[in-house]
């Protein structure tokens with residue numbers, strides 16, 4: 001199929017944005033698959049910071065990275081991305097939000113509209129010039145519907161001089177396929193004096 005699903009397209013954008021030696025942030029580490037993708041792309045000289053509110057997720061991500069031999073290039077943080085500005089420092093070339101709950105785990109512990117918007121607000125100033133924030137939103141469950149509504153309200157208010165916002169969704173598919181939002185900061189080439 002030519003059209004990638006939301007998750008695959010988010011991975012393709014990470015591939016386009018990242019070069020060896022870059023820094024990337026995964027704000028929802030979960031089972032570690034996005035973190036692993038980022039770690040592969042930044043290479044041994046790069047760095048990935050991966051955060052999850054659940055210790056179980058941090059352990060799962062740690063195990064996945066260990067199996068791949070990528071532990072050294074990833075800093076794992078057990079914390080709430082609502083406090084992103086206290087947990088880490090930018091700049092990051094890519095920042096990833098893969099919303100919802102940990103697959104195969106407690107559905108009660110999910111991202112929510114309030115914490116997600118707070119975290120995105122804090123992530124924006126951490127974005128490197130030319131960098132990108134990817135947000136995959138699952139809206140098949142009640143919390144997810146509220147989260148999507150909050151994103152659709154908040155993201156269009158962002159100043160296009162500071163970040164451009166893409167919404168990528170399939171509009172005739174059953175079962176509420178996830179939606180990708182991608183926020184790109186202007187690159188260095190837009191600001192030759194920087």
Ligand SMILES: C[S@@+](CC[C@H](N)C(=O)[O-])C[C@H]1O[C@@H](n2cnc3c(N)ncnc32)[C@H](O)[C@@H]1O
Pocket residue numbers: 027028029030031032033034035051052053054057079080081082098099100101102103109110111112115
């Ligand atoms: C859909 S999963 C992420 C999947 C993951 N990126 C992967 O590739 O396996 C969402 C994750 O967000 C985490 N999460 C929920 N609320 C959070 C918060 N406020 N701060 C940090 N992580 C949170 C959950 O614990 C869960 O592991």
